[in-house]
Amino acid sequence: MNNRYIDYNQLLMANHYQAPLSLMRLAINQAAATAGVRSLEGYDEILSDLAEPILESAARFAGEVLSPLNSVGDRNPSRCEPRGVVTPPGFVEAYRRFREDGWASLAAPAEYGGQGLPTLVSAAVTEMWGGANLSFAMCPELTVGALEAMRVHASAQLNDEYAPRLASGDWATAMCLTEPQSGSDLSTLRTRAEPDGDAWRLFGRKIYISWGDHDLTDNIVHFVLARTPDAPPGLRGISLFLVPKKVPSATGTLEKNDIDAVSLEHKMGIRASPTCVMVLGEHGGARGWLIGRLNDGLGCMFTMMNHMRLGVGLHSLGLAERSLQLARVHARERLQGRDAAGAQRRIIEHADVRRMLLMMKSLTQAARGLAYTAAATLDVAHSAEGDDGQRTAAARRVDLLTPVVKAWCSDVGVEVASLGVQVHGGMGYVDDAEISQVYRDARIGPIFEGTNYIQAQDLLGRKVIRDKGAALGELLADIEKAAEELPAVVAHPLAHLRSGLVDGCWRLRKATASLIEQSAREPDLIGAAACHFLNWLAVLAGGWQLALSARQAALEFDATAARAVVDLAAFYATHVLPRVYTHEAAVTQGTQCVTALTADL
């Protein structure tokens, strides 16, 4: 009689994703305060009255509908059949409920019939979807960014025809960027668009297209990067096209377009999410419509992509939270070792297991604070009111934070999932254990929607060096201010956090000034320093967020719960914040041995 299987399966059945509502609320409130969103019209009411029931309903949907399908999807990946891509059992029904319950339209603009909820609230909901079922979550997330790109760049006619169907979730979207020869470097795109009356015909092959085909919706609207005849070479000759799977006619019928998924990738993780090879124009050309201006495709795509980057950060954060939950349940149930009185101990009582759980929880809450802060700041940047200076400052801050959120949260997702496996021991290495799926799923985060190096290069090159460190300086000033304003009651337990943040900011300012000065002379410097620079800033920003959490918890939580948050911040100060010294050494002393290397690797 092998008890392990029985116990473990029972455990799993009772152990679906549970949204950490009180820590989410804490992060929402601290992000709202940091970004100053409550002064925007209607925002305070939304946070006070609407947010709570929305978060509670989303938590139920995530835990009861999406989470139980997560391992189903891993064991029964999407399949490419002659009639199209077939998703795992239960996904079609789950999506139907998702749409009917209004989740698809949550963040969609009101002008398209969406609910137009603030990004700050939808960010918490997005985290839940990612934590419960990343493969599923990726599909609706694509639409949120697509609608933003439509709103900003597409013609009124295209918007009329497509946006409401996207906003309702009736139709889905996909981003078609990558080609076999063209990944991080989009300048080598070959897919071509030829004029055809007032529209275009597209021909080419795209790979790694997430949710490029599926059976969740009647139609899928593809956003395709392609070159037109006589377009300039490189990045300046790329345009963005809307290419529907089925073209709606004037009478409302849908006519099959010349774009098909011809195969799926078999992947390490996110196996329910169909990663398609798409072929356009095998039968005369896929009908497409230009979005935005000719040859301005990258600009249009980045409106969409920036949203997706925040989405990757939030989903990764959800996976970190899920890893913590799985590890915590395991650590509470599993008996190993004995206490002084000879009784068996739950492994959560062992100091090293506590250390791992604290690491997981402190990284997760730090990442949550940072991602929500980016979301709240985006709401300010997009708001119709407020003075221009406030909106511009918010937009600058979002530009700075977006690559940090994408890269750091996805790295945190991988690190926390790996700790989750370790807490499980051998039980975490078998396919039965959901943590092993989470570990495999999390590994895509640092790769897709721009690798984490692409994020780091964007941060250091475009967001820091280009404005000579101005936006960064504003952020560091905020971090220093939070460190210096820690309430007296936590001044002692958080002494290391305070000194670490103040010292770390000072050092980062100094290093940044030096990088700005050197980068003009050393073309490879940004490449050699970027990843460590991003992580240096991220580790400081994470500490900032936990300082704010400790402060906010003193206002909102009872003494025990507030103390737990202070403990997380104190743990972070001694176990994570010192990583700044590694990043500093790599940035200030280590670029020479990367750029000057002449020897064979």
Added chain:
Amino acid sequence: MNNRYIDYNQLLMANHYQAPLSLMRLAINQAAATAGVRSLEGYDEILSDLAEPILESAARFAGEVLSPLNSVGDRNPSRCEPRGVVTPPGFVEAYRRFREDGWASLAAPAEYGGQGLPTLVSAAVTEMWGGANLSFAMCPELTVGALEAMRVHASAQLNDEYAPRLASGDWATAMCLTEPQSGSDLSTLRTRAEPDGDAWRLFGRKIYISWGDHDLTDNIVHFVLARTPDAPPGLRGISLFLVPKKVPSATGTLEKNDIDAVSLEHKMGIRASPTCVMVLGEHGGARGWLIGRLNDGLGCMFTMMNHMRLGVGLHSLGLAERSLQLARVHARERLQGRDAAGAQRRIIEHADVRRMLLMMKSLTQAARGLAYTAAATLDVAHSAEGDDGQRTAAARRVDLLTPVVKAWCSDVGVEVASLGVQVHGGMGYVDDAEISQVYRDARIGPIFEGTNYIQAQDLLGRKVIRDKGAALGELLADIEKAAEELPAVVAHPLAHLRSGLVDGCWRLRKATASLIEQSAREPDLIGAAACHFLNWLAVLAGGWQLALSARQAALEFDATAARAVVDLAAFYATHVLPRVYTHEAAVTQGTQCVTALTADL
């Protein structure tokens, strides 16, 4: 036409494991010098004359026979059928050649008919097997430790009957420790052994038994931990039994014993390696013979286990090397971005890719030096000559290094494999890419043969605090000496390495003294500090090894190759060595918030 698949498959076909012979030789020579093995009788001749052809033949076997089967095994995991476990296609034939070519007997003692090669040489060969095909490599590695346990603890009769068949590789071995309720904590073992004439009958269920059944050999000799009637409770009541799959009769026939694999785990990685649930005694009891003294089973098992821990370190190191090779080939082929003249660049020319490859290579060579040093020191400890003091000192050093090698090399294996995935981008996330298998395979290293926390606890509790830091002090003195004796020619490029090592050793000494003093009063301190303590020492020891590599390379390599090694050491000094500050903060300032934590996790 999708070129990606064609190119990539062609690439894979030409891209089997290649043993890094010149860096292996370098590490062998520096380990031999550190441990002082050349003064042992016959050793110098072996290193000078025998080692080279052995390493070259092993490299061919690893690259031509084992490596091509690696992904085959991942795609066709071992299966449990009524007739027993069936290994993936090609494994039986590969093992036949492995045995016939003499690889099974390489490290087996001459008294059993083995070749009795020094551990230092077999360590490099073990690394190759792990790098080429970890699942396969695990099987013969078990026998090396088992023979050592037999030699030290088993009766002459058992040795006569079993050891020569194990030494030749005719029969295989398996270690049966874990039970559903009993993993890291073996005190709760329930498998029981009842006396039966001059032998025993065993009854129980064991899980996670690597290579517990298979079709590579006619017989499998299990080493089983069990309790006898009236044994004292806990760890002091456990004995070790030899339980063959088939019992040899006086006439040489083999009679089926009452031990069977009833199912296999489906795992994230090492899928070709059958991880068995074993049932003993369903039909009257499995016949077994006691090894060593009654109730001294843990001591006997640890003779075997200590060898396996070195083996895990070497295999993990092999995976790190393999990740580097896969990433390097990809980085040399893949074009993304353009140079100043507008030509497409191979991604190996991008600074951040170079940074990742340098990280992979410097960690791998540092880990190699450390693992080989442990192997060479083991040869001194086991040698028949030399004074007792030398042997005792060597044994003390091996005891200290073994947990560091197991834990750090396996963590390095995971870190380097993850970097390897990152260098591949999206192509590293699909099942076609061997790097995605290596990433999954590597994750078992920190878990099995004692989790890395068990290693850290062993290091800090038993190997450091118990002797009041004496053995550690000797090691730190060697590290400081190597730092201070860096040749003048590399003094400038390695200035950071020198100062980092000297400073890091000083700080670790101070922290150790404080831990020794505090640990008597604070029972949870070891648990809270152990993992960071181990990694602190490991990072310093890795730097030590690269300092020695730089010195050795100046003697052996031409100027270009020697410079490449110095570059690795310089990279390590600025990108890895500063991690000591994180470990120091956790050990010296961070244990309070782990042990004193009262709040709910």
